[in-house]
Structures are given as structure tokens and as C-alpha cells.
Amino acid sequence: xxxxxxxxxxxxxxxxxxxxxxxxxxxxxxxxxxxxxxxxxxxxxxxxxxxxxxxxxxxxxxxxxxxxxxxxxxxxxxxxxxxxxxxxxxxxxxxxxxxxxxxxxxxxxxxxxxxxxxxxxxxxxxxxxxxxxxxxx
Amino acid sequence: xxxxxxxxxxxxxxxxxxxxxxxxxxxxxxxxxxxxxxxxxxxxxxxxxxxxxxxxxxxxxxxxxxxxxxxxxxxxxxxxxxxxxxxxxxxxxxxxxxxxxxxxxxxxxxxxxxxxxxxxxxxxxxxxxxxxx
Numbered sequence: 478x479x480x481x482x483x484x485x486x487x488x489x490x491x492x493x494x495x496x497x498x499x500x501x502x503x504x505x506x507x508x509x510x511x512x513x514x515x516x517x518x519x520x521x522x523x524x525x526x527x528x529x530x531x532x533x534x535x536x537x538x539x540x541x542x543x544x545x546x547x548x549x550x551x552x553x554x555x556x557x558x559x560x561x562x563x564x565x566x567x568x569x570x571x572x573x574x575x576x577x578x579x580x581x582x583x584x585x586x587x588x589x590x591x592x593x594x595x596x597x598x599x600x601x602x603x604x605x606x607x608x609x610x611x612x613x614x
Numbered sequence: 615x616x617x618x619x620x621x622x623x624x625x626x627x628x629x630x631x632x633x634x635x636x637x638x639x640x641x642x643x644x645x646x647x648x649x650x651x652x653x654x655x656x657x658x659x660x661x662x663x664x665x666x667x668x669x670x671x672x673x674x675x676x677x678x679x680x681x682x683x684x685x686x687x688x689x690x691x692x693x694x695x696x697x698x699x700x701x702x703x704x705x706x707x708x709x710x711x712x713x714x715x716x717x718x719x720x721x722x723x724x725x726x727x728x729x730x731x732x733x734x735x736x737x738x739x740x741x742x743x744x745x746x747x
Binding site: 561 | 647651653661667668675681701704708711743
């Protein structure tokens with residue numbers, strides 16, 4: 478195999494200095510770590526979410542609004558939305574990187590993944606805040 | 615450098631799903647991705663429900679009607695199982711991240727437990743919801 482390494486004799490820059498800042502150096506485990514952190518947060522939040530949904534079932538509109546206006550319910554839902562949308566964005570990113578091999582398609586899919594996660598998060602947070610704060614007005 | 619013609623000999627491919635004998639750990643790994651993808655789409659339903667609640671009684675009426683219908687209840691039932699399955703799968707991965715339960719017997723039972731536990735929990739939650747109603 479041909480030696481195509483740069484000739485380090487003509488520069489005082491070391492091989493390490495040339496790659497510093499390229500690729501995932503410095504935050505290699507960041508994705509993995511945030512996936513686990515949000516997973517740990519999701520577990521109790523989703524148990525609470527299932528309870529809230531069960532309490533919501535069969536309620537009339539004013540009753541549903543009243544339940545959503547409870548600070549504890551609104552707070553749990555806000556935390557759940559933040560943790561879940563971060564978690565799902567990371568998970569889908571891994572799936573895209575594993576299965577979408579065409580570079581252009583992959584970039585488009587990664588863009589769409591981010592847009593979807595942000596749209597879902599903002600829509601949910603807007604709705605929770607609007608309902609949760611409506612009774613104060 | 616001029617592009618060279620692709621070699622005509624068949625290149626060896628790395629083995630994929632169809633090559634391996636199915637095992638519980640492999641099946642539950644595949645299930646974890648599938649349930650994760652389903653939950654990813656399912657968050658749109660949560661967003662629609664919340665935005666409808668914020669939009670007023672008319673919009674909420676449509677959404678409440680759908681989730682109260684047979685199809686809506688089926689969706690919610692499936693959603694419950696998918697959520698719990700992904701959650702238990704995540705807890706199993708936490709154990710493995712700490713190096714626990716990786717020997718042959720335990721990893722197989724942890725994987726079986728994910729499916730058994732998620733089905734049992736789903737049935738329990740829906741039975742409780744119907745009894746307490």
C-alpha cells in the first residue's frame with residue numbers, strides 16, 4: 478500500500494493538530510450519553526403520562542381543561558415533551574445513519590428528523606402552556 | 615486518477631438479518647427499533663390531541679370522538695403496549711450498559727421478560743382503567 482501520509486518534516490504541525498476539531502472529537506459520547514440521560518428521565522415521566530391520559534379519558538371539555546390547568550399535570554407534560562422529543566430525535570438519527578446510505582437522502586432525512594422533532598415539541602409546549610395558563614387570564 | 619471498471623467478481627457481503635438464526639435477544643433488539651419508530655410517529659398524535667385541547671371545544675370534540683371510537687381505542691391499546699415494550703427494552707439496555715445480566719441464560723430471560731412484561735402490564739393497565747371507570 479502506498480504511503481500517502483503527509484510529510485510532517487515540512488511542517489511543524491503534528492498529525493494530531495491537523496485533525497483536531499475535525500469529526501466528533503471532544504463530543505464522541507455526547508449522543509450516546511444524552512440518549513441514556515433522556516431514557517432515564519422518560520421512564521418515570523411516561524408512567525405519569527399514562528396516568529394523566531387515563532384520567533383524561535371520557536372527560537368533557539371543561540373538565541379536560543381543568544385537569545390540564547393543574548400545575549403538576551402541566552409541569553409533568555412539559556418535562557415529558559422535552560425529554561421525549563430529544564430522545565426520539567437521537568434515536569431516529571441513529572436509524573437514519575444506519576439505513577440511509579445515499580448521501581443526499583441521508584442529509585435530507587436528518588434535516589426532516591430535526592424539523593419533525595422541533596415541530597412536535599413546540600406544538601405540544603405551546604398547547605400545554607396555552608391551556609395551562611388560560612385560567613389565569 | 616481515471617475511474618477503474620468495477621470488478622466483476624462477486625464481492626463478499628457482510629451477513630445480515632436473514633443469515634442468522636433468530637434468537638430472543640436479536641428479536642427484541644429489532645422490536646426495540648420498530649417500537650421506537652412507532653413511538654416517534656405516535657408523538658404526532660399527542661401533539662394533535664394537545665393542540666386540539668388548546669384550540670377549543672369543537673376541535674377537541676373531534677379528537678375525543680376519534681380516541682373514543684373502536685379504531686381510536688385500538689390505537690391507544692397498541693400505543694400502550696408499544697410504549698411499555700420500548701420502556702422495558704430500555705431498562706434492559708440499562709442493565710446491559712452496567713454489564714449486568716449478559717451471560718447466556720440471563721440475557722435470554724431478560725429479552726423474554728421484555729415481551730412477557732410489556733404484554734402483562736398493558737393488559738393490567740387496561741383492565742384497571744375499565745374496572746375503575
